[in-house]
């Protein structure tokens with residue numbers, strides 16, 4: 001079981017004294033703003049980005065209020081602090097999460113898997129008429145396509161799906177597999193809601209959400225690493241959605257690749273230069289192959305890196321003060337972005 | 353329509369798998385296929401939907417169904433699709449712009465389109481409809497047209513203009529709760545001649561009970577006793593979301609062997625769908641719900657419907673108890689009443705209609721899309737009535753305000769009277785069944801099983817045992833095996 005409480009504390013210890021209390025909320029929801037995208041890199045919270053997209057503000061606030069009333073947390077005007085002694089040991093149990101990379105398609109993958117399960121379960125009992133428990137038209141279309149393409153070998157399809165799913169679930173914790181399967185619907189069997197599972201296991205609804213997302217990410221990683229072993233499940237992962245930059249940043253990237261200068265882009269797009277710079281930082285964060293040399297010379301990059309090694313802070317203002325005045329915030333942010341990316345890619349490439 | 357008269361029984365069997373019509377269905381279908389505008393009443397659960405679904409597959413042109421509740425619409429479409437009907441869809445506010453345009457563009461490809469009344473006001477929809485052959489225009493839950501109806505929906509009044517713009521397709525208005533007064537009003541509002549096919553609206557297989565109590569504690573004891581004796585598919589209606597959760601929790605503790613859940617409009621879409629389907633599949637025994645779980649629900653073996661709070665009017669009560677016994681077998685309605693319970697519906701009435709200052713604020717606002725200070729029902733009310741008034745443009749602002757206040761007061765009066773009628777029914781010692789349906793029909797039919805508590809039924813003598821087994825597998829491997837028919 002993945003506990004919301006642990007994940008939350010884990011995030012808050014990293015963000016304490018540096019960011020506002022709502023920064024963790026935005027990260028969990030996967031807010032696509034430059035600020036949040038930058039935060040996850042600065043504080044190495046990439047794996048947790050967007051793992052709880054429908055987290056309600058009121059729910060989040062309740063958790064925070066609880067921490068405050070236990071005197072674990074002190075909220076100040078522009079940031080907050082944690083009493084680490086009171087909190088005790090904070091376990092890092094976010095291992096198989098891979099939010100930044102997966103958040104664009106994990107929900108879609110899970111829905112497709114659920115609908116395919118429901119459909120194939122019904123078909124395996126000769127039932128061709130049932131009410132789909134996933135309303136999303138695109139998902140329905142996708143599942144129909146799979147069924148149609150395999151019309152002549154339905155038995156194979158059912159067996160293949162069953163085998164692949166079984167194999168995947170066999171790899172995760174027993175309790176995780178159980179929680180996952182309890183949410184599936186099939187012939188004459190309707191899955192449990194998160195709320196119902198929470199009651200059954202006597203945990204919070206939030207724990208069920210995170211646990212489900214955690215299994216989903218484990219499955220995706222497994223499937224992605226061995227597409228030959230899981231051809232059917234692999235076909236449920238949309239191939240093109242691995243980057244998560246905002247639409248607006250994507251446009252900026254396109255123009256940069258066409259050789260436009262930032263000033264020119266500012267004119268063409270009728271946006272403020274600072275906004276364009278935010279885009280570039282976002283891109284530098286996300287797109288591994290993006291080269292920052294055109295904005296930061298090698299020598300300046302070296303200077304910034306040395307400064308970062310000297311001071312342990314991640315607060316931009318402090319870093320800036322340490323450096324030569326001619327070095328801009330923009331340049332510092334770009335270097336930070338690239339630095340984080342290297343660290344991030346190490347985390348992401350860890351085996352599950 | 354084709355010149356060969358289709359054999360309706362055969363069509364019913366091929367398209368819906370039913371071997372014969374239920375009372376009233378054939379007469380109504382023949383009437384609309386013959387091109388007569390028809391106003392028809394049939395009891396809840398009697399199969400009114402077939403009365404337009406069958407014509408929709410027989411007719412060449414389009415059948416439009418106006419339906420007041422989006423969830424009802426969505427459920428009907430899902431059900432039809434799952435039964436193999438492909439040319440059916442719903443036009444409502446749940447769709448995004450692209451989906452909507454897609455459906456409107458291909459409107460002529462469908463047999464049957466469910467529509468919210470709001471959607472039928474949109475120029476894009478109206479213009480498209482003008483170029484399509486609409487054979488049948490159905491108004492489901494037609495009592496919503498009437499000012500006297502409990503569920504008056506101003507948007508329904510605009511349907512007349514639309515129907516005229518469509519060169520008068522055949523109209524079918526359906527209801528299970530339309531008094532003669534409301535029937536008159538429906539026909540007047542649509543301003544067409546209509547053939548009336550009025551069947552009795554009473555339900556002969558429901559036994560009606562009212563249980564009085566001194567306070568909430570006693571009420572909860574009554575509930576406990578009844579649930580203990582009746583282990584069967586049960587709905588419990590509440591008027592607040594919070595109470596559905598609270599009592600469902602309490603019942604779970606009292607009855608650990610039963611499967612119990614709650615359902616209300618504040619839950620997210622996926623959870624609502626899961627809970628509803630669990631109930632439909634008998635995976636749940638008891639559901640604690642608000643009226644949000646209502647009209648769309650067509651489960652055939654519900655044996656007991658309890659009202660923990662009193663509904664705002666007798667029509668809602670008839671609709672909600674009408675979920676029970678749709679298979680025709682015996683079922684029971686139990687309304688639990690503590691003195692003073694009517695305070696809740698009175699409060700709800702107050703919160704539904706705009707107050708004086710809200711009316712003024714509404715009119716002084718120049719951009720009518722920033723109406724955050726108003727609930728949706730208040731907005732709808734003001735939007736419709738002020739629009740009607742402003743059509744007369746020589747009318748002054750002050751007199752608009754006064755007229756709106758007058759409308760509001762009139763509406764409030766109707767609603768307050770409905771609650772008082774409800775309380776009167778609760779307190780009557782005469783036959784409950786007779787009194788419940790007396791404003792709809794001159795004679796009430798004989799009850800098929802027991803009649804009501806006034807006529808000698810004692811709910812505490814009534815016991816039911818569970819007939820279905822709940823599945824118990826909880827090992828994930830076994831569940832998967834069973835799901836995919838492995839090693840079973």
Ligand SMILES: Nc1ncnc2c1ncn2[C@@H]1O[C@H](COP(=O)(O)OP(=O)(O)OP(=O)(O)O)[C@@H](O)[C@H]1O
Nearest residue numbers: 370372373374395396397398399400401402528650
């Ligand atoms: N001729 C028939 N034979 C058998 N079953 C029928 C027949 N006609 C309808 N039914 C079934 O009766 C049930 C109730 O039908 P429907 O939902 O149309 O009722 P309704 O009159 O619209 O009720 P409500 O007033 O509650 O909306 C459905 O399950 C339907 O399939």
Ligand SMILES: [Mg+2]
Nearest residue numbers: 397400401492
């Ligand atoms: Mg109906």
Ligand SMILES: [Zn+2]
Nearest residue numbers: 783803804807
């Ligand atoms: Zn009686």
